[in-house]
Amino acid sequence: MAMIPPPDAADFTFALADALDIPVRVRSDGVLAKWDRRKAPKAVQPWPTAAALPADGEYLVTTTWRQLVTAATSAGRDLAPWLRRTPAFAVNELIARVAPLQAYLSLKDVTAPDGAAGRRLFVNAVYRHGTERSAHAAFGYHLGMTMAQWLTVGMAGLPATVHLEACGIPELADPTKKLPDLYGNHLAEALPWLIEAKARKSLGAGDMRDGQWQLNQATAELAVPHRQVLCGTVLPEPGRWEDDHLVMMVHTALVGPSPGGGVHSLPNPPSGGGVPPLDELPDELLSVARDQLLVFRALAFGAVQDLRVVPLADTEADLAAPFVRRSAIRPVERDAGTHELRRMVLDGELPYEWVREQESPVREFVVGRIPGIGLHLGLSRGLYAACARLHQVQAEVPAEEPLFPADPFLVRRGDDEEREEMSREARRTFYEREDERLVTAKREMARAYATQEVPAGLLRGAPVVVERPEARGGLLEARTAETYVAVESTDPILSGRRRGSTG
Numbered sequence: 001m002a003m004i005p006p007p008d009a010a011d012f013t014f015a016l017a018d019a020l021d022i023p024v025r026v027r028s029d030g031v032l033a034k035w036d037r038r039k040a041p042k043a044v045q046p047w048p049t050a051a052a053l054p055a056d057g058e059y060l061v062t063t064t065w066r067q068l069v070t071a072a073t074s075a076g077r078d079l080a081p082w083l084r085r086t087p088a089f090a091v092n093e094l095i096a097r098v099a100p101l102q103a104y105l106s107l108k109d110v111t112a113p114d115g116a117a118g119r120r121l122f123v124n125a126v127y128r129h130g131t132e133r134s135a136h137a138a139f140g141y142h143l144g145m146t147m148a149q150w151l152t153v154g155m156a157g158l159p160a161t162v163h164l165e166a167c168g169i170p171e172l173a174d175p176t177k178k179l180p181d182l183y184g185n186h187l188a189e190a191l192p193w194l195i196e197a198k199a200r201k202s203l204g205a206g207d208m209r210d211g212q213w214q215l216n217q218a219t220a221e222l223a224v225p226h227r228q229v230l231c232g233t234v235l236p237e238p239g240r241w242e243d244d245h246l247v248m249m250v251h252t253a254l255v256g257p258s259p260g261g262g263v264h265s266l267p268n269p270p271s272g273g274g275v276p277p278l279d280e281l282p283d284e285l286l287s288v289a290r291d292q293l294l295v296f297r298a299l300a301f302g303a304v305q306d307l308r309v310v311p312l313a314d315t316e317a318d319l320a321a322p323f324v325r326r327s328a329i330r331p332v333e334r335d336a337g338t339h340e341l342r343r344m345v346l347d348g349e350l351p352y353e354w355v356r357e358q359e360s361p362v363r364e365f366v367v368g369r370i371p372g373i374g375l376h377l378g379l380s381r382g383l384y385a386a387c388a389r390l391h392q393v394q395a396e397v398p399a400e401e402p403l404f405p406a407d408p409f410l411v412r413r414g415d416d417e418e419r420e421e422m423s424r425e426a427r428r429t430f431y432e433r434e435d436e437r438l439v440t441a442k443r444e445m446a447r448a449y450a451t452q453e454v455p456a457g458l459l460r461g462a463p464v465v466v467e468r469p470e471a472r473g474g475l476l477e478a479r480t481a482e483t484y485v486a487v488e489s490t491d492p493i494l495s496g497r498r499r500g501s502t503g
Helices: 065-074 087-104 125-130 133-155 205-219 282-301 336-346 352-358 381-395 408-413 416-435 438-451 492-498
Strands: 019-027 057-064 105-109 119-123 182-186 191-201 226-235 247-255 305-313 362-370 375-380 476-479 483-487
Touching: 057 065, 057 133, 065 087, 065 133, 065 282, 065 375, 065 476, 065 483, 087 105, 087 125, 087 133, 087 282, 087 362, 087 375, 087 492, 105 492, 133 182, 133 191, 133 226, 133 247, 191 205, 205 226, 205 247, 282 362, 282 375, 282 381, 282 438, 305 336, 336 352, 352 362, 362 381, 362 483, 375 381, 381 438
Parallel strands: 019 119, 019 247, 191 226
Antiparallel strands: 019 057, 105 119, 182 191, 226 247, 305 362, 362 375, 375 483, 476 483
């Protein structure tokens, strides 16, 4: 009998070439027990679309590889104090965030209920036999952060996350305390979220208890109601590489009453069916720009390839879901407006300039290919302009202390703790000085977003390109209201699966 999803189940097109399933268990009862590997593959309930974590249960979450890669580009420490002076290295950081996933993961077909993708993530032979324990630990950290970002931002409605050290709350910036990884403000719940990410082989109750302790440390310092979210990503046990796929265990707790009362409640959307544009929400614009500043710096200053301006339809769907519209990613295969825009222009019915001015609304994205990983990333012209202003503000922040200390004694000792403390001190100083400029900066960013005016030279002569995905070898495109991402058909995860190589 075919499984019929509930009315609020995620409306994916499961025939997408990069669709995959991830079993996720959600619990709020405080029990941190390991998810029995004999039961984890049996999760079948679809993930709801509500902009919040769902009720306790075991879910089979269908997503796409491009959505996971998008999460990877946002999963890392804020490098603003250093990249403001060396912005071209943003490309290097993006490669460092995405390449490990391409190197160590593979897709494998599995039996799945009707409506699911029938593909899940496994570790491959390179991870199993070509890496040492230290490489496994480093990958576990990066994968855990990526999956926590994917779940909280991509699936649970959080607009963005920042590392706790960059959240601007002095009580959560003490380097002597072992605190959780991420912080975010959930618009639907009107609550801050504290997020800790764990990932490793055979991850179980002990690892989750360590993560819960870190969350509790931060909770003790945070004097307002908030939500704890503990994300555990389980890699397979040695000896079960071929049988065990990735699963996630999510534990959440509400600390203190929520502003709306109860665990959480979703407010009604505005009566007009939409929300104001970002230039009328300066705090949200700043949050989105911070989240995408690494991509901006790569496009504006880095050694990107195929820099171009890609027009997409600016549909009402962008404004339909006020709490997820800027973080929820949609495959362009399902974007009927963009398909029609491309058809009209490419079939010679109308010139693009006329379509842009007279026909349906169009939103243009500045897009470039990140070399080495085959990933195409882009920002709307408005967000690109706002990021340009934020970058300029950060570049003007004075730095009396050396951002790149080269103490010979430190280098000779190789003291990681001392290096880390110097890094934290540089970050604290930078954030304090940046904060003094943000009131004026937010006004200037809002103006730049509205006018879409980009300083001379930062578009580097990028041409407007209207084309179908096959023009570049079959791109798998996706977009939010403000961002664009595309993966190539030659991505190791996707091309490896077509060859039948599962590792």
